[in-house]
Amino acid sequence: MIMINVGIIGCGSIGVKRHIAEYTDIENVQLVAFCDPVIERAEAQQEIYGGKVYRDYNELLADKSVDAVSVCTPNYKHAEISIAALKAGKHVLCEKPMGITVDEMDRMIEAEKQSGKQLMVGHNxxxxxxxxxxxxxxxxxxxxxxxxxxxxxxxxxxxxxxxxxxxxxxxxxxxxxxxxxxxxxxxxxxxxxxxxxxxxxxxxxxxxxxxxxxxxxxxxxxxxxxxxxxxxxxxxxxxxxxxxxxxxxxxxxxxxxxxxxxxxxxxxxxxxxxxxxxxxxxxxxxxxxxxxxxKKSLVMEAFIDALAKEERVPVTAEDARxxxxxxxxxxxxxxxxxxxxxx
Structure with a gap:
């Protein structure tokens, strides 16, 4: 079984109640890093699951133990963080909406192509x-x-x-x-x-x-x-x-x-x-x-399953755009x- 180490960027309600909660039900996932500008929110998750905590997402992306990240941030940060994560060699599950302009969504798609990693958008x-x-x-x-x-x-x-x-x-x-x-x-x-x-x-x-x-x-x-x-x-x-x-x-x-x-x-x-x-x-x-x-949204399960099987994710960036x-x-x-x- 291929284990996938996941980092969570954004530990608000969506990050905690959906992403973290559902990743913990997937056998081949280990939550290894949590990031939030309100560091106490990341630390609260660390107390439960262990791993490392970060205030700056760039520091999390530099963590070589992280294979994939969930981007659970305000909409205006989706493109910026997803592109940085792909360039850092991480697979990305980004919350919807994928982006807020056509230009930034195009840049996300190009970053995915250049990275050789996968970008999925959380349409459940x-x-x-x-x-x-x-x-x-x-x-x-x-x-x-x-x-x-x-x-x-x-x-x-x-x-x-x-x-x-x-x-x-x-x-x-x-x-x-x-x-x-x-x-x-x-x-x-x-x-x-x-x-x-x-x-x-x-x-x-x-x-x-x-x-x-x-x-x-x-x-x-x-x-x-x-x-x-x-x-x-x-x-x-x-x-x-x-x-x-x-x-x-x-x-x-x-x-x-x-x-x-x-x-x-x-x-x-x-x-x-x-x-x-x-x-x-x-x-x-x-x-x-x-x-x-x-009631599972099935998004995290579908994301991890695609990565583990080396198959295309079911909600691609091109489609979400x-x-x-x-x-x-x-x-x-x-x-x-x-x-x-x-x-």
């Missing part, structure tokens, strides 16, 4: 069974031609679980660049590309900042999307769902409808045009209310009051 939605089965249904023609879709990701906002609450970087444009769209919308952009197996070619965006008076980033958005095959749909991202979280997707096709994470009892429902109904419960998806590993481009197009649409058309 495509890895859960409900969405993988849905992709298979569509690829196999069980829905026929896809006509329309809607996908939603909304909750009350990250202040309830972020280590810094309302003072979190999530709400500061200079560090986050984007709010609910970068946090939630990019997940759904990635998901629709994955499930439908085609690209989004036209984007219209309606984006607002109404729900979080203490913030200077977006907290609500509705996007209108058109695919290569002329399917049309909506994508909603919100930090104003101050009740039950909504992470649902509905796909309408010639031969039936798929309801995904849209029912409290059955996470997968297919209703055919002939009246046949298939209901399954595959376990759903991890939420911010889940503690530790009660396209999902961020949809979000950037939505912002441009909102700013210009125009539909943004891809090349």
């Amino acid at each position: 939605q495509r890895l859960i069974k409900e969405h993988q089965v849905a992709r298979d249904y569509i690829a196999e023609g069980k829905l026929g031609k896809i006509y329309a879709f809607r996908t939603t990701f909304g909750h009350g906002g990250p202040e309830g679980w972020s280590v810094d609450g309302k003072d979190s970087w999530f709400f500061k444009k200079e560090q986050a660049a984007m709010g609910a769209m970068g946090d939630l919308g990019v997940h759904k952009a990635d998901l629709m590309r994955y499930i439908l197996g085609e690209e989004i070619v036209d984007v219209g965006g309606f984006i607002s900042q109404e729900a979080k008076a203490f913030s200077n980033v977006d907290d609500n958005a509705v996007c209108i999307l058109r695919t290569e095959s002329n399917a049309v749909g909506t994508l909603q991202a919100s930090w104003s769902f101050n009740g039950e979280e909504d992470n649902s997707t509905v796909i309408y096709g010639e031969k039936g409808v798929l309801n995904l994470l849209d029912d409290t009892e059955h996470s997968f429902i297919f209703t055919s045009d002939k009246g046949e109904v298939i209901r399954e419960n595959y376990g759903g998806i991890q939420t911010n209310d889940d503690e530790g590993q009660s 396209k999902s961020v481009e949809i979000i950037l197009a939505a912002f441009e649409s909102d700013r210009t009051n125009k539909i943004i058309t891809g090349e």
